[in-house]
Amino acid sequence: MANLQEPVEIEGHLIDSGILKYAFDKIVEHGGQFEVLDFRIGRNNQETSKVRLMVKAFDQDQLERILAALEDFGAVVDWDDCQFVAVHQDRILPDDFYSTTNFDTFVKVNGEWFPVTNQRMDSVIVWDDGCASTKKISEVRTGDRVAVGRTGIRVKPQERSREYSVFDFMSNDLTAEINKGLLIAEIAKEIAHVKETGRKVALVPGPALIHSGADRYLREILQMGFIDIVLTGNAFAVHDIEKALLNTSLGVNQSTGKPEEGGHRNHLWAINEINKAGGIPKAIQMGVLQSGLMYECVRQGVHYVLAGSIRDDGPLVDVITDCVQAQKKYMAALEDVAVVLMLASTLHSIAVGNLLKGSVKTVCVDINEATPMKLSNRGSKQAIGIVTDVSYFLSILAAELKRHRQPVVAQPASVSEPS
Numbered sequence: 001m002a003n004l005q006e007p008v009e010i011e012g013h014l015i016d017s018g019i020l021k022y023a024f025d026k027i028v029e030h031g032g033q034f035e036v037l038d039f040r041i042g043r044n045n046q047e048t049s050k051v052r053l054m055v056k057a058f059d060q061d062q063l064e065r066i067l068a069a070l071e072d073f074g075a076v077v078d079w080d081d082c083q084f085v086a087v088h089q090d091r092i093l094p095d096d097f098y099s100t101t102n103f104d105t106f107v108k109v110n111g112e113w114f115p116v117t118n119q120r121m122d123s124v125i126v127w128d129d130g131c132a133s134t135k136k137i138s139e140v141r142t143g144d145r146v147a148v149g150r151t152g153i154r155v156k157p158q159e160r161s162r163e164y165s166v167f168d169f170m171s172n173d174l175t176a177e178i179n180k181g182l183l184i185a186e187i188a189k190e191i192a193h194v195k196e197t198g199r200k201v202a203l204v205p206g207p208a209l210i211h212s213g214a215d216r217y218l219r220e221i222l223q224m225g226f227i228d229i230v231l232t233g234n235a236f237a238v239h240d241i242e243k244a245l246l247n248t249s250l251g252v253n254q255s256t257g258k259p260e261e262g263g264h265r266n267h268l269w270a271i272n273e274i275n276k277a278g279g280i281p282k283a284i285q286m287g288v289l290q291s292g293l294m295y296e297c298v299r300q301g302v303h304y305v306l307a308g309s310i311r312d313d314g315p316l317v318d319v320i321t322d323c324v325q326a327q328k329k330y331m332a333a334l335e336d337v338a339v340v341l342m343l344a345s346t347l348h349s350i351a352v353g354n355l356l357k358g359s360v361k362t363v364c365v366d367i368n369e370a371t372p373m374k375l376s377n378r379g380s381k382q383a384i385g386i387v388t389d390v391s392y393f394l395s396i397l398a399a400e401l402k403r404h405r406q407p408v409v410a411q412p413a414s415v416s417e418p419s
């Protein structure tokens with residue numbers, strides 16, 4: 001007999017977003033029981049539903065586990081204020097710290113609910129001067145007041161949007177048996193809509209995009225002004241520049257498809273040319289670099305950040321080699337982004353996925369299903385995964401975007417500072 005119980009309340013689009021089913025499933029999965037005390041169903045598309053449940057468990061541990069799981073569905077467990085504890089040492093958290101999700105979160109202070117700004121997962125909530133925000137462990141400083149426990153913290157789960165969007169209907173679905181061309185056409189429509197409404201589109205590309213010949217389509221998309229931000233690593237920039245300077249990618253001639261004699265040194269030569277000039281923008285000013293995607297980014301005023309990794313050759317002096325600094329630059333760049341295209345990079349796509357709010361729409365394209373699947377598992381209802389060659393994806397996307405109104409070209413260039 002379950003002898004411990006706790007009332008919880010969940011409000012939102014509980015039926016069409018599947019929240020109620022997931023909440024019931026979680027309680028049963030953890031071996032608990034529930035009783036519906038009250039259920040009010042929203043009467044139309046806009047109105048939310050509200051349920052009051054009595055959650056029952058056999059011991060305190062089990063009850064805690066169930067309540068923690070229900071938080072992700074927006075359950076309000078009790079009505080006390082959120083507790084904050086001051087940090088005594090930089091980057092060391094109080095034992096009972098609350099770890100965030102990528103869903104919108106609210107904290108209760110003096111009986112009033114406050115939204116947590118800059119919401120992102122795997123962070124802590126800090127209360128400062130009437131405002132709650134998230135910080136990564138590396139950003140936490142002595143004296144910061146960090147949220148602990150679970151009381152007075154409310155998470156708003158991701159719901160289906162009230163208007164039709166391909167992101168709602170195709171998210172978390174990696175089936176091969178769909179017409180990918182039609183899906184990409186819908187994605188193009190969404191990107192055009194985002195730009196028309198003055199919001200931003202970010203791109204996270206990997207170097208396979210250059211090797212596969214997809215760069216010609218991406219150049220068209222950049223020239224049409226559909227991309228505001230590029231977040232990537234050393235290899236994408238290096239191979240793009242190698243192609244611009246020598247017409248090879250990883251030493252393979254891009255006109256014949258054949259490896260060039262001694263071509264393995266080509267990317268090192270390209271790195272050296274750019275570093276000699278003092279970086280990409282300077283190489284462009286000096287006339288060393290006159291084409292390619294990085295050239296186009298600078299020309300179009302696309303804000304780019306190149307984050308370093310242990311695999312890098314060189315790297316280019318434009319690459320930020322301190323990974324905590326690079327992560328901060330990525331986070332800052334992603335602040336107002338509405339859609340992110342993640343193309344053929346596992347490392348940078350997953351890194352960016354972990355920095356995004358659940359409400360940001362993402363499209364992940366990879367030839368292997370592991371990366372799109374991992375990104376779909378973030379709990380977002382706005383993540384589309386497409387398993388295909390990036391060249392095919394971009395060829396269709398470029399053609400479709402041409403049919404839409406051309407957006408206003410972005411502001412003048414700003415680039416990451418070298419570390």
Ligand SMILES: NC(=O)c1ccc[n+]([C@@H]2O[C@H](COP(=O)([O-])OP(=O)(O)OC[C@H]3O[C@@H](n4cnc5c(N)ncnc54)[C@H](O)[C@@H]3O)[C@@H](O)[C@H]2O)c1
Pocket residue numbers: 206207208212232233234235236238267307308309311312313314343344345346347348365366367368371388389390391
């Ligand atoms: N020489 C160098 O400096 C060098 C070379 C390679 C990588 N790196 C660095 O290593 C890190 C990780 O690199 P990464 O993001 O390329 O590697 P990654 O392994 O993280 O991701 C590569 C992804 O591309 C996918 N892919 C390959 N061909 C594809 C195609 N035709 N269409 C669609 N998807 C395709 C793969 O399935 C894989 O998921 C980066 O920081 C990068 O800069 C450096």
